[in-house]
Each structure stands twice: as C-alpha cells, then as structure tokens.
Amino acid sequence: MTRKFITFAAVALSTSAMADTTIVVQYPYGELFDGLQKQLAQDFEQAHPDIKVEFRSNYENYEDATQKVMREAITNQLPDVSFQGLNRVLPLYERNIAIPLDQFITEEDKTQNGYDDSMMSPSRFDGQTYGLPFAVSMPIVYFNADLVKQATGESSLPNSWEDIYSVAAKINELEGNPKGMYYDWNITGNWLWLSLVMSQGGDILRDGKVAFDGEEGQWAISQLAQMHTKADMPDYQRRSAERSFGAGNIGIYVTSTSNLGMFERSIGDKFELKTVQFPEVRDGGTLPVGGNAVVMLAKDKKKQEAAWKYIKYITGPEGNQQIPHFTGYMPPNQVAAQSLDAFYQERPNHRTAVASLPLMDTWVSFPGANGLKITDVISDELHTVVSGERAKGDEPKAVLVEMSDKVNQLLN
Structure with a gap:
C-alpha cells in the first residue's frame, strides 16, 4: 500500500x-x-x-x-x-x-x-x-424497502401517486417515528415542479409566457398539496432530507438519479435501497433531463x-x-x-x-435578465403549499394563479 x-x-x-x-x-x-x-x-x-x-x-x-x-x-x-x-x-x-x-x-x-x-x-x-x-x-423514486415492507408487507412500491401517499401514511405510523416520504420539490431550477407538469404532457413556456398554469399545472400543484395533507411530508431542507433518508428515517424519497452514488455510500448495509421510475407519466408526457x-x-x-x-x-x-x-x-x-x-x-x-x-425532454431555461429570480419566485410560492400553509381547499390553485402572474411579469 x-x-x-x-x-x-x-x-x-x-x-x-x-x-x-x-x-x-x-x-x-x-x-x-x-x-x-x-x-x-x-x-x-x-x-x-x-x-x-x-x-x-x-x-x-x-x-x-x-x-x-x-x-x-x-x-x-x-x-x-x-x-x-x-x-x-x-x-x-x-x-x-x-x-x-x-x-x-x-x-x-x-x-x-x-x-x-x-x-x-x-x-x-x-x-x-x-x-x-x-x-x-432523470427524476426517479428511491425507497427504503425494509420500511416499505414493515408498513405494507410488500417490498415493492406502487406506480401511482395516490397509492404512494397511502404507503407513506402507513410508514408514518411505524415505531421509531420514521417519515413516510419526501419529494425534493426545492431541487435546483424548480426541476421537480417541472417534472410533475411535464409528466402530464404540459408545457412550461409558450410564446414567451407561462404555460404551466393550465390543467396540467393544476394537477401538479394538487400533488404537492396532497404530499402534505395525505402523506404528512415534513418541511425539511433538502440537505436534511438527504441525510435523514440515508440514515433510514425516511421511507420514500423522490429526487434525481444523481444522488444514487451518494445514497449507496451513506446507506451501506443499513437497509435495502431500491429505485423505481417516476410515477404516472401519461402518454405524451415527458420528463426534464x-x-x-x-x-x-x-x-x-x-x-x-x-x-x-x-x-x-x-x-x-x-x-x-x-x-x-x-x-x-x-x-x-x-x-x-x-x-x-x-x-x-x-x-x-x-x-x-x-x-x-x-x-x-428539455429542462426549460427561463430567458432574460430575470431568469434566476423566476426560479426563486416559483420556489417561494411552492413552499407555501408543501409546508401546509396553503395546502387545503382551493388554496393550491390560487397559489398557481399568483405564481403564474408573478412569473409572467418577470418575463416581460
């Protein structure tokens, strides 16, 4: 040596x-x-x-x-x-x-x-x-197969958001107080917000204006709200969430494939790590690279x-x-x-x-002098939903309208 x-x-x-x-x-x-x-x-x-x-x-x-x-x-x-x-x-x-x-x-x-x-x-x-x-x-789903099996009797994960929220809720009830899931909503460039919209066939920009404010965007922001209301997703900073998942304290973690090497090193033999593809990508839907x-x-x-x-x-x-x-x-x-x-x-x-x-598909770049500021505006608005502040009733749709208006003003 x-x-x-x-x-x-x-x-x-x-x-x-x-x-x-x-x-x-x-x-x-x-x-x-x-x-x-x-x-x-x-x-x-x-x-x-x-x-x-x-x-x-x-x-x-x-x-x-x-x-x-x-x-x-x-x-x-x-x-x-x-x-x-x-x-x-x-x-x-x-x-x-x-x-x-x-x-x-x-x-x-x-x-x-x-x-x-x-x-x-x-x-x-x-x-x-x-x-x-x-x-x-690409965006994928990581999960702690040991926690999922303890919660459901199965070491696999369903391929619908609704069923994933149900699994997360069962993990929340396990001894030791693990958290059911974390969706890396605040990852760089609003990437996982764009992923939800694009998975349903939605556009992000069209003719220089926001295009994520339609049906696909309403569905997407509803999913973020349900992650709070149905899965009780914690309002963690993403670095804290990464450490918690690596320690075996989060059952399901949705983020980039880029984390795989880091997770494998931090997890070691603490639990069985598995991955599945991003759920519910409809025909014609895509995901941002x-x-x-x-x-x-x-x-x-x-x-x-x-x-x-x-x-x-x-x-x-x-x-x-x-x-x-x-x-x-x-x-x-x-x-x-x-x-x-x-x-x-x-x-x-x-x-x-x-x-x-x-x-x-393309990871859309917001053009012009306000491109970086737009990323921050979207992040701030989404946080009001995932934190639970505006996650109930018609509030998520109202957030989407307000967010879209603010982004359009910055695109002018």
Whole structure:
C-alpha cells in the first residue's frame, strides 16, 4: 500500500513539474462529483503532462454557479472551465461570457467520438454550441424497502401517486417515528415542479409566457398539496432530507438519479435501497433531463487550447464512461454509454434511470435578465403549499394563479 502511494505521489509531482499550462476548473455539488472529478483530472494529467488542472472550491448548486460566473465576468476573475446546469447555459450565451465550441470540434469527433446532435443541441444558440453535456440525470423514486415492507408487507412500491401517499401514511405510523416520504420539490431550477407538469404532457413556456398554469399545472400543484395533507411530508431542507433518508428515517424519497452514488455510500448495509421510475407519466408526457454542461470561459488562446483538450477528454468516450462508476448520473456521450451495457445489467438501481431515458425532454431555461429570480419566485410560492400553509381547499390553485402572474411579469 505504501509503495503504491509513493508511486502515485511521484507521478503527481512529476506531472505538476512538467506542466506549462494550468487551467482553472470549477464545478457544483462536491458531495456528488468530487471523486469523479479528481479521478478524471488525474487521468487527464497523466495523458497530458503539459497541462495541470486546478480546481476552485465547489459551487453550492447550479444557481450559485451561474451567479458567480456572471459576477466574475465583470471583475475578470473567471475560471477557464465551468460546469453549469443544462438550463443555465443560456444566460452565459446571452451575456457573451461562454466561448462557442464548434471551432474545436472536428468531423471525426462528430462521426466517431460521440459528438452527435444529441450532444451539440442542448446548448446550441443561434447556430453555435456553447456547452457540452457532461452528466445527465432523470427524476426517479428511491425507497427504503425494509420500511416499505414493515408498513405494507410488500417490498415493492406502487406506480401511482395516490397509492404512494397511502404507503407513506402507513410508514408514518411505524415505531421509531420514521417519515413516510419526501419529494425534493426545492431541487435546483424548480426541476421537480417541472417534472410533475411535464409528466402530464404540459408545457412550461409558450410564446414567451407561462404555460404551466393550465390543467396540467393544476394537477401538479394538487400533488404537492396532497404530499402534505395525505402523506404528512415534513418541511425539511433538502440537505436534511438527504441525510435523514440515508440514515433510514425516511421511507420514500423522490429526487434525481444523481444522488444514487451518494445514497449507496451513506446507506451501506443499513437497509435495502431500491429505485423505481417516476410515477404516472401519461402518454405524451415527458420528463426534464437534468444534469450539467461543461462551458469554456477562457479568453486566452493557449488556455482555450488546453481547456478544449480537457473538455474533450471528460465529455468523450473514455472520460464520460466513468460517470456511473462514481455517481448516479448517466453519460450523455452515446459512444461511452454503449460501453456500459454490462455495468447497467448488474445494477438494477442504476438501470431504472436508463429505462427512463425515452421520456427525456428539455429542462426549460427561463430567458432574460430575470431568469434566476423566476426560479426563486416559483420556489417561494411552492413552499407555501408543501409546508401546509396553503395546502387545503382551493388554496393550491390560487397559489398557481399568483405564481403564474408573478412569473409572467418577470418575463416581460
């Protein structure tokens, strides 16, 4: 063990000594990505001893990532490479911060290395690509099979929200006071609010205005209300909910596939963890694809060349295939994904997300100067429902009307 450590240290020192270009990289969600990012950087530096990857401290979430980049663009303190939510590349294009990547991508990359339209189009604006997807996720349901079996006699979960609320209510009655369920409603970018609306075939925006205020939105906000009134969902902060689920104190947890690696590590052998697909996606319904894109911010030509080599490695077939080995995310590069068939066959919890991919649709970005503020407005309004403050009677529908009006004003 000691010999291996000394060898690794020597390689790291040698690589650092040889490097003549350093690129600064910043990414969010250290609890999800630290292991993966460090491994990718190590592998990249060994293959490119003239380039050193230097990480800044993690962004807290995707909103934090975008806000910091927009501030740093003013003070000229940008990292060379930044990881942004798939719904947050648009504002960096609108402000002329992100560098178009098409100039670096060859025809061979497009035909042999996985840089097809599915890789290029999510962050394409006015015919140019300003980000490449690095890791993608889908909304799924995690559950503590031990608690579910104690409550129902079955170690499986039904596929309707109404029945899930019933299971959660039974878990609430178990000894030890576990909580029945938590829906990660306040996840970044209102992602799980959009998931409910889109699962019913609803649009989020239409002709520059809110489109989630119709029948699908009314259904969606009714589900959030019932999570409080029927399942007695606690008003937790999401980090507290993650810890509580990992400790075995929540029975059902609806969130991103991205949490799978973290949950597996925190749960260990405390209980049996299972996953199922997002419930009640009707014919024609879709789900927003989550995850992040890697964006080049470097202005210096030499830095850009080094940054592109790094970006190409981590989004290409070799680097991208490492993603599910460290996280619950999936590789968007289809060449990388095709090499993982055996991995997914052996891991049913990971396979749940892959089975959801046919439902994948755009994670809508609210355009204009108020895009980030709109996210906060939606979150604040939804909290009045999930907290129970406005969860009964016609109040949820009234919240939807008020929320839609506020968002439309900010879209003007």
